[in-house]
Amino acid sequence: MKSQVMPKEMHKTLRKQKPLRPYRLLRIELRRMRHLYDACLYTFSTTNSYLDAQLKAGTILPSSKIVVPDTERVLAWSPIELLERMKRTYPEMLRASLLVRAVSHMENYLVDLLNEVAARSLTPFKSQDKIVSFSQAHLLSFDSADQLRSHLIKSECRALSGKGFRDFEKYYKRHFNVIFSQAKVSIEEIDGVYARRHLLVHAGGVIDKQFQKKFAPNAHPGQSLEIPEDYFLQSLTNLEILAEYCSARIEVLFPKKDDPEPPAIAQFIDEFLEQLSKAAKKVSSESPMLISWFGGVFRTRELLDAHFGDNSSFHIDEVSHSLNEILVGKKRTGERAIQWLVCGEKAVVGPYIAYLEYLSRRGMLEEFEKHTVQKQTTLLKLLSADRSATT
Structure with a gap:
C-alpha cells in the first residue's frame, strides 16, 4: 500500500460530515463479509475439534459417512475427507466467492455514486461531445423534463455497469475530477483485485498468460488461482479505502444543497x-x-x-x-x-x-x-x- 497524504479538505469532510449513504452501505457489506469469513473459520475449527474427539473416542469410524442433519444429503463420505476439506478447500472457496461478491458491491457503489452526484449537480453530465438520439414517440412519452433527465442519468449508469476498473477510473477522472490515484491505496492493487475477480468468474480461476505477466510473475499459465487469507482481507480493506476517498471527494466537489421540494x-x-x-x-x-x-x-x-x-x-x-x-x-x-x-x-x-x-x-x-x-x-x-x- 502506498503512502500518500490526504488533502486537508478531505480530512475536514470525513471528520465533520456523515459519509454518503452509498459509501455507508458498501462499508456495511464489506464488514459483513469479514464477519462471515471469520464465523466460517470458527465453525470449521470447532467442527475439526469435534470430529477429532469423536474419532479418538470411537464414536464415529474413519469410514463413517457424514450426512447433513435432518436431510439425506451426503456432506462427506468419511470424517477424514471432511477434515481435509475444512482445512484448505472450503476456506479457499469461501475467500474466492467473497472476493467476487466484494468487487460486485464495489461496482454497484461506483454506479450508485453517479446517482448521488446527479441529485446534487447535473453539470458533470453535460458532455458537449455526446449525442443522444430519441424517436419522436419515445421523446413524447416523457411527461416532464425531470423524467427526461432521470432517464438520461439512468442510461449513463447502465452504460457504466459491468465496466472494468480502469473504465471507472477514467470516467471518474474525466467527469468528476475524482482521481483514484490520490487515494491512500495502490491503484495497481485494486486493479489486481478486479483482475482476480474476472479470472474467477470468466475463466474458472485458471491463470492465463496475460494475468500471469501482469499480476502473478511467479505463477504459470494453466495454474489455479489462489486467494491467500492475508490477500483477501487486505483486498477488502483496499476497496473500502478507495470507496471512502471517492465519497469524501464527491462531498467536497458537489456539496448537498437543502433546496426546497420541486x-x-x-x-x-x-x-x-x-x-x-x-x-x-x-x-x-x-x-x-x-x-x-x-x-x-x-x-x-x-x-x-x-x-x-x-x-x-x-x-x-x-x-x-x-x-x-x-x-x-x-x-x-x-x-x-x-x-x-x-x-x-x-x-x-x-x-x-x-x-x-x-x-x-x-x-x-x-x-x-x-x-x-x-x-x-x-x-x-x-x-x-x-x-x-x-x-
Missing part, C-alpha cells in the same frame, strides 16, 4: 397532506422520521401490481415489514408508471429505499427517482411538532 413533488405531498400527518403522528418522537417521495417505471405491469399489493413486504435483518406500514399515498401515472410517498421511522424507510435501489439495479425498476423531504421545510417542522404533542 413544485411537482410539493404538489403531490400537499395532495396527501392529511394522510401524511396521520402517518407522522404514529412515529415515536424518540425515533428519527423519514419522508420520501418516489417516481418509478416498473419493467412490467405485474411487477408494479405486486409491489403495491396488499401482501407486499420487504425484509430488515430477517424481519418482514409490510409496505402498507409506511405507504402514505400513491398515484398511477401510466400502465407501468407510478408515484408514491412513504413516511415512517428512518430505521424502516431507509432499508426500504435500499430495497428499491436493488430493484433498480436488477432492472425490475426501469426508471427510478427518489426525493427526501428536507428537514428544514415548514411541513416537516409542523409534522414533527404534531407528533411530539401527540406523544
Whole structure:
C-alpha cells in the first residue's frame, strides 16, 4: 500500500460530515463479509475439534459417512475427507466467492455514486461531445423534463455497469475530477483485485498468460488461482479505502444543497397532506422520521401490481415489514408508471429505499427517482411538532 497524504479538505469532510449513504452501505457489506469469513473459520475449527474427539473416542469410524442433519444429503463420505476439506478447500472457496461478491458491491457503489452526484449537480453530465438520439414517440412519452433527465442519468449508469476498473477510473477522472490515484491505496492493487475477480468468474480461476505477466510473475499459465487469507482481507480493506476517498471527494466537489421540494413533488405531498400527518403522528418522537417521495417505471405491469399489493413486504435483518406500514399515498401515472410517498421511522424507510435501489439495479425498476423531504421545510417542522404533542 502506498503512502500518500490526504488533502486537508478531505480530512475536514470525513471528520465533520456523515459519509454518503452509498459509501455507508458498501462499508456495511464489506464488514459483513469479514464477519462471515471469520464465523466460517470458527465453525470449521470447532467442527475439526469435534470430529477429532469423536474419532479418538470411537464414536464415529474413519469410514463413517457424514450426512447433513435432518436431510439425506451426503456432506462427506468419511470424517477424514471432511477434515481435509475444512482445512484448505472450503476456506479457499469461501475467500474466492467473497472476493467476487466484494468487487460486485464495489461496482454497484461506483454506479450508485453517479446517482448521488446527479441529485446534487447535473453539470458533470453535460458532455458537449455526446449525442443522444430519441424517436419522436419515445421523446413524447416523457411527461416532464425531470423524467427526461432521470432517464438520461439512468442510461449513463447502465452504460457504466459491468465496466472494468480502469473504465471507472477514467470516467471518474474525466467527469468528476475524482482521481483514484490520490487515494491512500495502490491503484495497481485494486486493479489486481478486479483482475482476480474476472479470472474467477470468466475463466474458472485458471491463470492465463496475460494475468500471469501482469499480476502473478511467479505463477504459470494453466495454474489455479489462489486467494491467500492475508490477500483477501487486505483486498477488502483496499476497496473500502478507495470507496471512502471517492465519497469524501464527491462531498467536497458537489456539496448537498437543502433546496426546497420541486413544485411537482410539493404538489403531490400537499395532495396527501392529511394522510401524511396521520402517518407522522404514529412515529415515536424518540425515533428519527423519514419522508420520501418516489417516481418509478416498473419493467412490467405485474411487477408494479405486486409491489403495491396488499401482501407486499420487504425484509430488515430477517424481519418482514409490510409496505402498507409506511405507504402514505400513491398515484398511477401510466400502465407501468407510478408515484408514491412513504413516511415512517428512518430505521424502516431507509432499508426500504435500499430495497428499491436493488430493484433498480436488477432492472425490475426501469426508471427510478427518489426525493427526501428536507428537514428544514415548514411541513416537516409542523409534522414533527404534531407528533411530539401527540406523544
